[in-house]
Amino acid sequence: MPRATSTTELSEIVRDAHDARARLRIVARGSWPARTAAVATDAALLDVSALSGVVEYVPGDLTLTAKSGTTLAEIEEATRANGQWCPLLPWGGDGGTLGATFSTATHGPCSASLGAPRDHAIGMQFVDGTGALIRAGGRVVKNVAGFDLTRLLIGSWGTLGVITEVSVRLRARPAVDETWSVEIEADDASAARLDEFRRGPLAPLAMENFNGRSLVRIGGNAAFVAASREAVKSLGAAVSADPESWTRLRESDPRPRGPLATNALADPLSQRVKKQFDPAHILNPGILGEALA
Amino acid sequence: MSLLSDELSSIVGARHVLERATELLVYESDALPGYHKKPRLAVFPGTRDEAIAVVRALHAARAPFVPRGAGTGLSGGALADDVVLLGLQRMRKIISVDPSARTATVEPGVVNVNLTKAAAPFGLHYAPDPSSQSACTIGGNVSENSGGPHCLKYGVTLNHVIAATVVLPGGDVVKLERPTADHTGYDLLGAYVGSEGCFGVTLDVTVRLTPNPEGVFTMLADFTSVDDAARATSAIVAAGILPAALELMDHGTIECVESSIYAAGYPRDAAAVLLIEVDGALAGLDEDVREVQRLCRDCGAREIRTASDATERARLWQGRKKSFGAMGRMAPHLAVQDAVVPRTRLAPILARIAEIGGKYRITVCNVFHAGDGNLHPNVPYDGNDPDETARVHAAMREIMEMCIAEGGAITGEHGVGLDKIGYMESLFPGDSLDAMCRLRDAFDPERRANPGKVVPSHRCREWLAAPGAHS
Ligand SMILES: Cc1cc2nc3c(=O)[nH]c(=O)nc-3n(C[C@H](O)[C@H](O)[C@H](O)COP(=O)(O)OP(=O)(O)OC[C@H]3O[C@@H](n4cnc5c(N)ncnc54)[C@H](O)[C@@H]3O)c2cc1C
Numbered sequence: 001m002p003r004a005t006s007t008t009e010l011s012e013i014v015r016d017a018h019d020a021r022a023r024l025r026i027v028a029r030g031s032w033p034a035r036t037a038a039v040a041t042d043a044a045l046l047d048v049s050a051l052s053g054v055v056e057y058v059p060g061d062l063t064l065t066a067k068s069g070t071t072l073a074e075i076e077e078a079t080r081a082n083g084q085w086c087p088l089l090p091w092g093g094d095g096g097t098l099g100a101t102f103s104t105a106t107h108g109p110c111s112a113s114l115g116a117p118r119d120h121a122i123g124m125q126f127v128d129g130t131g132a133l134i135r136a137g138g139r140v141v142k143n144v145a146g147f148d149l150t151r152l153l154i155g156s157w158g159t160l161g162v163i164t165e166v167s168v169r170l171r172a173r174p175a176v177d178e179t180w181s182v183e184i185e186a187d188d189a190s191a192a193r194l195d196e197f198r199r200g201p202l203a204p205l206a207m208e209n210f211n212g213r214s215l216v217r218i219g220g221n222a223a224f225v226a227a228s229r230e231a232v233k234s235l236g237a238a239v240s241a242d243p244e245s246w247t248r249l250r251e252s253d254p255r256p257r258g259p260l261a262t263n264a265l266a267d268p269l270s271q272r273v274k275k276q277f278d279p280a281h282i283l284n285p286g287i288l289g290e291a292l293a
Numbered sequence: 294m295s296l297l298s299d300e301l302s303s304i305v306g307a308r309h310v311l312e313r314a315t316e317l318l319v320y321e322s323d324a325l326p327g328y329h330k331k332p333r334l335a336v337f338p339g340t341r342d343e344a345i346a347v348v349r350a351l352h353a354a355r356a357p358f359v360p361r362g363a364g365t366g367l368s369g370g371a372l373a374d375d376v377v378l379l380g381l382q383r384m385r386k387i388i389s390v391d392p393s394a395r396t397a398t399v400e401p402g403v404v405n406v407n408l409t410k411a412a413a414p415f416g417l418h419y420a421p422d423p424s425s426q427s428a429c430t431i432g433g434n435v436s437e438n439s440g441g442p443h444c445l446k447y448g449v450t451l452n453h454v455i456a457a458t459v460v461l462p463g464g465d466v467v468k469l470e471r472p473t474a475d476h477t478g479y480d481l482l483g484a485y486v487g488s489e490g491c492f493g494v495t496l497d498v499t500v501r502l503t504p505n506p507e508g509v510f511t512m513l514a515d516f517t518s519v520d521d522a523a524r525a526t527s528a529i530v531a532a533g534i535l536p537a538a539l540e541l542m543d544h545g546t547i548e549c550v551e552s553s554i555y556a557a558g559y560p561r562d563a564a565a566v567l568l569i570e571v572d573g574a575l576a577g578l579d580e581d582v583r584e585v586q587r588l589c590r591d592c593g594a595r596e597i598r599t600a601s602d603a604t605e606r607a608r609l610w611q612g613r614k615k616s617f618g619a620m621g622r623m624a625p626h627l628a629v630q631d632a633v634v635p636r637t638r639l640a641p642i643l644a645r646i647a648e649i650g651g652k653y654r655i656t657v658c659n660v661f662h663a664g665d666g667n668l669h670p671n672v673p674y675d676g677n678d679p680d681e682t683a684r685v686h687a688a689m690r691e692i693m694e695m696c697i698a699e700g701g702a703i704t705g706e707h708g709v710g711l712d713k714i715g716y717m718e719s720l721f722p723g724d725s726l727d728a729m730c731r732l733r734d735a736f737d738p739e740r741r742a743n744p745g746k747v748v749p750s751h752r753c754r755e756w757l758a759a760p761g762a763h764s
Binding site: 083105107119128132134138139140141142143144145146148151155157171221223224228265267269270276 | 452465477481483530575634635733738748
């Protein structure tokens with residue numbers, strides 16, 4: 001199995017595969033077998049997990065650049081000491097890699113409040129289907145220089161390029177971060193109160209149904225959390241919960257994770273984009289439900 | 294070309310096709326001073342169907358074209374050099390506002406501030422607020438991925454657009470949507486936002502509306518050195534407080550504003566002021582305000598004024614939002630820059646900019662989105678003086694090269710357009726520029742939309758020679 005230990009090596013592997021029309025299945029930690037099952041069976045595994053490690057972290061800038069094989073747990077660990085985080089907090093847990101999280105645009109329970117992968121990335125490096133190493137965006141938090149290849153790659157499931165490095169913006173962790181488990185009655189009045197809470201100024205970081213109860217995460221400075229706590233208690237019988245419940249919930253991932261039902265590349269514009277970046281159709285062929293030649 | 298103009302007239306009506314030099318005069322420039330390009334003709338569709346028909350007619354004629362909103366762009370993006378100018382400002386309908394979903398769908402020519410006005414009765418607003426918001430259009434904002442003071446906390450245009458309908462230069466109409474968990478596919482919407490009119494013509498845009506905050510505190514912190522103000526900015530960012538806005542104006546800018554009709558009561562003897570707005574839920578707001586004030590004082594703020602009511606807040610903001618205009622009054626021309634630098638490097642970079650200004654004997658007025666590290670070192674000058682003009686250009690280049698060397702970017706919100714195209718090769722390697730060309734080719738294989746902008750065309754490796762393709 002080809003295993004890339006540097007971007008140069010990765011470029012060469014992909015370029016050779018392109019020239020030989022040899023299909024590749026991109027694998028980092030390999031933790032998502034159900035979804036990758038759609039990839040053509042004759043595709044050779046391309047292991048990119050060795051491209052790993054934090055490249056640059058400037059706490060004062062709240063920015064971090066890491067190679068794609070770095071796990072989210074490693075990034076969590078690097079940033080925690082400075083009271084910061086990159087709150088991707090995706091379904092599936094933090095054992096996965098940065099590259100895979102952006103490549104699949106995996107959301108999590110905090111995405112609505114803290115942003116989805118497309119909101120966190122400020123730059124990226126990838127190897128396209130011809131083996132070209134491409135840099136997009138940068139390491140500063142605001143940037144409109146050139147067309148946005150970063151957004152293009154996010155959620156493309158490896159079909160436009162192999163992500164080798166991602167730059168993200170970080171946030172300060174909330175000073176207080178609490179989790180409550182609430183039993184919310186199924187009547188209209190409760191539903192109205194819940195709606196008001198979720199859409200109002202005290203909107204929570206996350207809220208999910210778990211074991212028949214609602215798990216609510218509230219975060220901010222002490223005074224904000226004190227007010228949020230009262231709001232949570234007004235929703236129903238509330239008990240304080242272990243913050244680790246979120247990790248367990250994310251790891252157990254209740255959402256369906258089968259292969260795609262339909263062909264995501266059906267429209268002509270997507271097909272043209274695909275042709276421009278992977279003309280030989282060698283990167284994760286079939287994963288978006290597209291037909292194989 | 295007159296055949297084409299007849300055809301376009303039959304679509305939009307002869308009144309809405311301009312061909313005479315005198316009529317085209319206003320369309321020879323946008324808000325970027327110093328550049329003039331003559332469009333061949335200008336066409337202004339009034340409806341979505343007309344816009345589609347116009348683009349299809351241009352396609353049939355293989356005619357290159359430049360979309361244009363209000364022409365407030367600061368990078369020359371809307372300039373049409375002997376090609377057709379396609380103006381969208383007649384398409385200014387607010388199609389729908391959905392207060393419960395907190396979204397609105399608008400035509401591209403809707404002026405930014407009018408969208409916020411339409412949302413106001415529901416306690417909502419459109420968050421991206423370029424300082425030009427009273428004139429610029431949502432279509433232009435989408436094309437430039439525009440920012441504004443409040444984007445520090447609320448995000449730029451990209452973060453607020455949820456769908457757009459676009460007519461591609463080849464005439465196909467496509468709906469671009471933000472991918473969701475149920476709808477996987479390429480984020481073509483994300484790729485389209487910020488494409489500077491090079492990917493097609495926006496027909497409508499659906500945006501997220503943001504609830505008005507419960508509480509707002511606007512503060513003006515006054516410093517006796519730029520360095521202190523920059524350090525205060527870095528300290529606030531590093532402390533993890535996310536103000537709604539954090540803007541820096543230096544002495545030169547304060548002077549321009551205070552000598553103009555937009556005088557906002559900024560202290561004229563200050564070396565720099567920070568305009569800081571903290572907003573959100575009432576609960577916890579005081580704590581954030583006190584923390585910001587403490588950090589400013591620790592960094593040497595002389596005085597911190599808090600706007601006590603909406604009128605005073607509006608006045609403080611007016612000075613900031615009209616500062617480019619105020620500078621424009623100081624001299625016949627104004628060079629505008631838009632670099633982004635790491636926020637920990639603000640103080641040394643501002644010091645370096647002052648040095649470069651001194652070396653070339655020019656006045657640099659800094660007014661910028663400090664919280665994002667998005668600098669606008671602007672220079673009022675006389676473009677009729679060739680010596681001064683040369684010095685301004687040399688200084689600008691030196692400032693930009695320094696920002697690039699510091700790990701920064703050449704534009705944070707104004708776009709590359711024509712003005713910054715010369716820096717693209719310093720910022721990106723050849724393969725990256727070529728990849729951008731390929732993305733553009735997917736949308737516009739004949740390269741007819743806004744030709745010659747954003748990426749130097751000699752950087753586009755493969756020329757997909759379509760019949761009649763122009764360079
Ligand atoms: C005083 C002043 C202050 C400013 N402050 C800010 C600021 O704070 N933040 C900021 O980001 N910008 C700012 N700008 C820059 C400018 O206002 C923005 O770039 C704005 O988004 C441009 O909108 P417009 O309608 O004027 O577009 P135009 O200038 O007409 O066009 C801009 C680009 O968009 C394309 N375009 C326009 N409409 C369409 C369409 N319907 N479909 C496809 N492409 C289209 C054009 O081809 C062009 O490339 C400022 C400008 C001025 C003059």
